Amino acid sequence: DSGVTQTPKHLITATGQRVTLRCSPRSGDLSVYWYQQSLDQGLQFLIQYYNGEERAKGNILERFSAQQFPDLHSELNLSSLELGDSALYFCASSVGWGDRSYEQYFGPGTRLTVT
């Protein structure tokens, strides 16, 4: 158990809908990362938040947005869902500074199925 929690575990929804994925980082970690894993694209970085502020952005679609709250949990919002958005979505967390900040610990993921 990495200490990172994600809810829900599974989500099935229809095209055009909007969903929210939730992540709680390990105790003491200030950075939260979101990744998407699909069969054809592998594990792809979406976005990073550090202590409530956006720090890095990857290939995240405009239909997707995220935020990190004062209690450090994070939410990933996916809207106008398409079939191709079906994937595993992982949250990871790390400490704020220093060499150890490169060690990212992943949650169990949310499996999203868009029908």
Place this chain on the structure above:
Amino acid sequence: QKEVEQDPGPLSVPEGAIVSLNCTYSNSAFQYFMWYRQYSRKGPELLMYTYSSGNKEDGRFTAQVDKSSKYISLFIRDSQPSDSATYLCAMSLAFSSGSARQLTFGSGTQLTVLP
């Protein structure tokens, strides 16, 4: 061309064998190198983390980084059936300031250790 290339396998070995897993990369600015293990439909688990070139050993696992060749390896000694999983290499740029820490992943190598 992908920034990080990894042979997807599958790789099948007998129990007790030495396993060698490899990744090559094109971005010479990568400084931090990680290996993750992912069991089916679970979150990636951090196995090894190294900075710059050199070797690092942890139990049955040894990570090697050769920055001159842009080549990293993970060796597993005395492999066990419980080692059967997908192994992902990941790497990050070094940031002298700020807190951006996104990881770029290889596509993963599927390993099966036969009893």
